Amino acid sequence: MGWIGESLESIRSIHIRQVLTQAVSLGMIVTSALIIWKGLMCVTGSESPVVVVLSGSMEPGFKRGDILFLHMSKEPIRAGEIVVFNIDGREIPIVHRVIKVHERQDTGEVDVLTKGDNNFGDDRLLYAHGQLWLQQHHIMGRAVGFLPYVGWVTIIMTEKPIIKYLLIGALGLLVITSKE
Amino acid sequence: MHSFGQRANAIITFSLTIVAVICSLASFSDNFNTPSPTAEIEVSNFNWFQKQRNGNDEVSLTLNISADLQSLFTWNTKQVFVFLAAEYETPQNALNQISLWDAIIPSKEHAKFWIHTSNKYRFIDQGSNLRGKEYNLTLHWHVMPKTGKMFADKIVKTGYRLPEEYR
Structure with a gap:
């Protein structure tokens, strides 16, 4: 019985690790976008660069x-x-x-x-x-x-919100399902 | 092996990178152009000159502008915006800039021009300081690129003077 419990334990820990990695990589994407935006604000001195x-x-x-x-x-x-x-x-x-x-x-x-x-x-x-x-x-x-x-992307997204949600959904799905 | 998504991702990333590099190279190549524009500006007539009811001086004038801005154009130039501004100092204001005339030059063929025109925008002072006022006429231009950095420069012509009396 001991080895079953052990392997279950290892599977669970792998799973947790994977979830954690994905959460971290998602967080990295969001924060790096934020850092670039705020960095541009600092460099240009304008509230919307x-x-x-x-x-x-x-x-x-x-x-x-x-x-x-x-x-x-x-x-x-x-x-x-x-x-x-x-x-x-x-x-x-x-x-x-x-x-x-x-x-x-x-x-x-x-x-x-x-x-x-x-x-x-x-x-x-x-x-x-x-x-x-x-x-x-x-x-x-x-x-x-x-x-x-380049700005057409934002214009389309603000005028057709469905496309925005589809895009965000697809990207989120990709990040969550990616194995590496 | 590689999935469809990975291939699509690689192609899109690569092509976007190439486009970005080409755009920045095109913008950078503008630095090698050293333009030598020329301009002559003459005030041929003061049409009228009066004080408005609220106390501000207003003058209407006729201008002869001739300029050769052909050397401003490069392969990355979409258009040149050119305007003529009257610039002067008053006791109240350290600088007054009043645009009198402007035009958009779409191509190099139109960049050598001569125009006889009255002022397109109203020449109104903030106050009543225009009688006998000495002012500069400055031809400014803004080069708008197809992509990248915008350029601006000017030619200042000094020694113009407004009439001593309203007319």
Whole structure:
């Protein structure tokens, strides 16, 4: 009877080890993704270092589904730069170009007006009611780099959540069933 | 042996790596281009110049812009965004930048141009400082790549002056 119990014990321990390994490898994937994201936040100084272009207001420069890399340095905002900004009361950040800048002599604060390259008029209609200028705190970062098409993955996932769940399910299944 | 999943995984990873390498090489190759653009800017007329009801000065002017930006284009260039900004200092503001005109240049063939235009965006000061004000006209450009890093530079033209009186 002794050897049966022993082998049962060994099987059980193997099983536990396997489950543990899988849990660890799953945790590794999740945490490394988190580390990369947070690391990018540190390096770029922007609260969201990568954004997906959602509208065609900057065409033909940026199309829907393109990815922009943001950078938030200490340098003041200047005309011509492409900035990503948040309007109070609006959830989705906007990517547009700066066309006017007024920088205060004493405080160094800036008043900024933006416009989409493909839009007819400036952005005052998009701003909060009665708002004429953007200030520094509205601005999340300036675009420094560009990668076409990659953002379609996120657009598809947000617009068709079923695909997202299918993808997550399949990946989870793969991780759990993988033997090595 | 290798399962279907493993093969698919290997192929996708490999092709994505290749695409990423090619994209970064294309972006890197822009560094070897040393452009030498030229520009001439002339203010041919002040159409009108007045104080708005809220106290801000506004001026309308006519511009002659000629520029040759052909050397900015490389094989990784999607477009060049070019704009002309008036830049000046006032007692209140250390820097005022007002975009007067802009354009998107889609290809090298269109990068040598001459244009006669009035200002596309309103030239309004924050306050009433424009009479007799000396200002710079700066031609800025932003090179948008097919992929990778964006470039920007400018040509500054100095010594322009606004009229002493409203008209």
